[in-house]
Amino acid sequence: MESHNNVELLEAARALVTALEADDSQQAQLHLASLTQSQESELFHEVGTLTRELHESLNNFNVDPRLVDLAEHDIPDTRERLNYVISTTEEAAHKTLGLIDETLPLSDSLKDTAQKIEESWHRFRMREMGVDEFRSLSEEIESYLANVKLHADQIHDNLSEMTLAQGFQDLTGQVIRQVITLVGEVEDNLVELVKIAGKHQTGTQKDGKEVDLIKAEGPQINKDKPNVVNNQDEVDDLLSSLGF
Amino acid sequence: MKILIVDDFSTMRRIIKNLLRDLGFNNTTEADDGLTALPILKAGGIDFLVTDWNMPGMQGIDLLKTVRADEALSSMPVLMVTAETKREQIIEAAQAGVNGYIVKPFTAATLKDKIDKIFERIDAS
Numbered sequence: 048m049e050s051h052n053n054v055e056l057l058e059a060a061r062a063l064v065t066a067l068e069a070d071d072s073q074q075a076q077l078h079l080a081s082l083t084q085s086q087e088s089e090l091f092h093e094v095g096t097l098t099r100e101l102h103e104s105l106n107n108f109n110v111d112p113r114l115v116d117l118a119e120h121d122i123p124d125t126r127e128r129l130n131y132v133i134s135t136t137e138e139a140a141h142k143t144l145g146l147i148d149e150t151l152p153l154s155d156s157l158k159d160t161a162q163k164i165e166e167s168w169h170r171f172r173m174r175e176m177g178v179d180e181f182r183s184l185s186e187e188i189e190s191y192l193a194n195v196k197l198h199a200d201q202i203h204d205n206l207s208e209m210t211l212a213q214g215f216q217d218l219t220g221q222v223i224r225q226v227i228t229l230v231g232e233v234e235d236n237l238v239e240l241v242k243i244a245g246k247h248q249t250g251t252q253k254d255g256k257e258v259d260l261i262k263a264e265g266p267q268i269n270k271d272k273p274n275v276v277n278n279q280d281e282v283d284d285l286l287s288s289l290g291f
Numbered sequence: 292m293k294i295l296i297v298d299d300f301s302t303m304r305r306i307i308k309n310l311l312r313d314l315g316f317n318n319t320t321e322a323d324d325g326l327t328a329l330p331i332l333k334a335g336g337i338d339f340l341v342t343d344w345n346m347p348g349m350q351g352i353d354l355l356k357t358v359r360a361d362e363a364l365s366s367m368p369v370l371m372v373t374a375e376t377k378r379e380q381i382i383e384a385a386q387a388g389v390n391g392y393i394v395k396p397f398t399a400a401t402l403k404d405k406i407d408k409i410f411e412r413i414d415a416s
Contacts, residue, residue, distance in 0.1 A: 140302035144309065260379035261352065263345035266395070267376050274378045279401050282381055282392055289385050 056085065104243055114236045117229070125226050132219040139215035146212070150205045153198045160191050293318045297328040297342040297354065298372070303395075307341060307372065310399050314406065325349025329357065332364055344373035344380070352384060359388045368409050372397065 059082045066074035167184045170176050176184070260274075267275045276282050294316055298304045304321045311319055320337070322328035324346040331337065340358065344351040351371055358364045370391040371384055384392055390412070391405040 137300065137302050141305070144302070144305055148309075260377070261383045263350055263352075263375055263380075264377070265345055266374040272377075276376045276378060276381065276394070279394055279397065282376075282394055285378060285381050286385055286392060289382065291385060 056082065059085070113232070114240075117233055117236065121229055122233075125229055128222045128226055132222055135215045135219050139212045142212040143209050146205045146209050150202055153202055157195060157198055160187075160194070164188060164191060292316060292338050293320065293336055294339045294341060295320050295322060295328060295331055295337045297322045297324065297340070297346070297351065299323050299343065299346040303343065303372075307402075310402050311341075313399065314403055325351065325354035325357070328354055332358065332367070333361075335363075337367070340367055340369045342369065342371055344371060344375045344384075352380075352387060355384065355387050355389055368413060370405060370409060372402075 059078055063075055063078035063082065066072075066078055164184070164187060167176070167180075167187070171181060171184065269275075270277050276285060294311060296304050296307050296311075296319055298307070298321075301323075304323075308319050308321070320331065322331055325342075326348040328340075328342070329349070332340065340354075342351040342354055349357075351373065355369050355371070358367055358369060368390045369388070370393065371389050372393045372395065374395040375381075376394050381392055390409045393401055393405055
């Protein structure tokens with residue numbers, strides 16, 4: 048198509064030169080007009096193609112108004128959701144740790160008193176105990192039994208509360224699932240965008256991008272990656288191979 | 292023995308603090324990233340540093356390098372407790388002079404083991 052056009056242009060140009068050399072201004076004007084016209088029509092053709100492509104691209108953008116919605120509402124919303132996950136898990140961990148702090152002294156005190164009574168009881172069985180001391184031991188045992196009940200009730204309540212605190216997993220799990228769905232949707236839309244934009248930019252992949260191998264990534268979700276260790280033993284093996 | 296615990300998550304700081312308390316280390320203080328940890332370290336009185344890697348502000352690996360480059364702090368034992376598990380990262384930490392590397396989630400026994408080993412090496416040298 049292009050070479051055909053070139054041949055035509057060349058012929059018209061030669062005819063123009065011939066006419067000018069022959070001092071035939073009328074013919075020269077005619078050839079000049081035909082040359083300009085052919086250039087103009089090509090320009091119009093190009094502008095037409097570009098306009099049509101632009102129109103199609105804009106139409107494609109409009110096909111999915113969800114993309115605009117995603118950018119305007121869902122992404123900021125997701126940031127909030129993820130912050131919610133952080134604060135909820137933090138709260139649950141503190142609640143559990145607080146309950147543990149409250150429960151440990153209860154079990155410690157039960158153990159300590161039991162140990163003390165056991166020693167006295169042993170002396171009683173060995174007939175090493177006087178009547179007054181035995182009376183005091185009886186009182187001690189009586190008060191201990193009441194305490195066991197009281198502390199056991201408290202420990203039971205604390206454990207129940209710890210169980211309840213684990214509800215964060217359900218709540219945050221649901222939110223994370225929503226985020227996963229949203230990320231999938233964003234990905235699909237981005238793929239569509241790349242398809243539209245990529246029509247004119249094929250073969251311009253960026254290979255030269257440098258990868259920072261020690262960049263912090265947080266917990267590895269995919270444990271099968273070859274450069275990732277899966278447990279403390281593998282860390283220890285790697286470090287000892289380095290002379291650690 | 293005063294220990295500085297550096298982690299951006301307060302829950303993890305609390306877990307480490309509680310585990311250290313069970314191991315008999317009652318004197319601990321906390322910071323939430325490298326930038327807040329450095330002034331505490333430079334003020335003196337810290338004998339042992341436990342740090343996470345992935346933190347906003349200054350990351351644990353940069354805190355480690357800064358500590359090693361500081362004349363007054365260079366011999367400070369540093370234990371890294373982190374979810375970062377790439378081989379390149381562990382090698383980087385080792386080359387930067389970390390004394391121990393624990394991956395999360397970890398157990399109380401692992402923490403005790405690594406701390407014992409660090410002090411064994413210090414006592415031996």
